[in-house]
Amino acid sequence: MAIAQRPQRIILVRHGESEGNIDDSLYETVPDHALHLTELGRRQVVDAGRRLRDLIGGESLRMWVSPYVRTQESARLLDLGVDPDDMRLEPRLREQDWANFQDPAQIAHEKRLRNEYGHFWYRFTHGESGSDVYDRVSTFLESLHRNFDDPDMERNVVIVTHGLTMRLFCMRWFHWSVEYFESISNPENGTYVVLNKQPDDRYRLSAPFEQWDRGLTPSRRERSSWEGS
Template identity: 50%
Template sequence: MRIILLRHAESLGNVDELAYTRIPDHALPLTDAGREQARRTGPVIAELAGDEPLAAYVSPYLRTRETLRLLDLPTERVVHEPRLREQDWGNLQEADDQAVQKRLRHEFGHFFYRLPFGESGADVDDRVAAFLSELELRRPDPLHPRSVLVVSHGLTIRLLCRRLFGWSIELFESLSNPGTCEHRVVELVDGRWKLDRPFQQWRDSPDGAVQQ
């Protein structure tokens, strides 16, 4: 099995943090630049998939669904998968409190800090683990495509890899999100998952762990 992990294209929230105060996170659309970004990325993902059928699992947020649509890929099946959604920050956000929560999360750690009206990174980790377990059950099914496209969010993608590779929490917290419409490919080779290229790190992991 091969999994292509793709972060959504540029959304309104990526260029205007105040958008979260008037539009629910799940309803934030792509920008015009993001739509063009997704269109340009379509041939890249098509080349990665090759001639094999493709199963797409997509976060139900608007920006991820728009990204998948604009990739314009032939897919054998498309599943809107809530377990792949962004970390939940609650409903409409207040700008000053949002800044405070981001500061506290950075100081406390992105994995364990629980947002007052939302999730911790650990909560997201639990739900991506459930998704991966279900995907593993489908792997022997000859009717399920061998190539899988996951269109999701930066933190969610990092946690998917943390689960697949058994990375430490310290290493996870040392990694940067992929850029918008940036992809990674993980492939099962001789019973072990392989990552096509590492994530950028903003610091060395405090426990000495490395991506492998």
């Protein structure tokens, strides 16, 4: 009987620059989920795809994608050899919900409140808190682990999603504290982070997230999630 093997890599990719990243007035008339990539965003993802193909080589992969337009466009532009029909669209990997059509002045006010209240805990008036996203990412991880029981599980998992969702995925996976989560920054558009499987079947990040709050010292558990720590 075939023995299930965990994938060698779990790769989290942030979509390329979107229209909303450069013009937040669009949120007044265009749903967040319908925003497209910019030309720069397309180039960012094409470049990331070249680097990922070098990393993965000819190894097999399985892909999950947030169903937002910009993440689906990013997944296709990565050009990793996955047919679009085989990309698994997963709503639990979507962006944090802030509102429906958004008033930029109101969102700016709420962002200031979020800075005072805490990014993990603050819930936007017509949207989600970081902790809400954490909860749905946690249920996705349960589904992902069930995939690991498949004897035909591919060598690589690629997840195309959003910056905050990437941080919360790693927070849940590595059991980071709220304080550490709030001290790190989202990856840049069109970049990725890699969780590499170790000989003991645990995973480590190939590099830590950039930490904007240098005053917070990561715990031993948090440091152990990085390779070479």
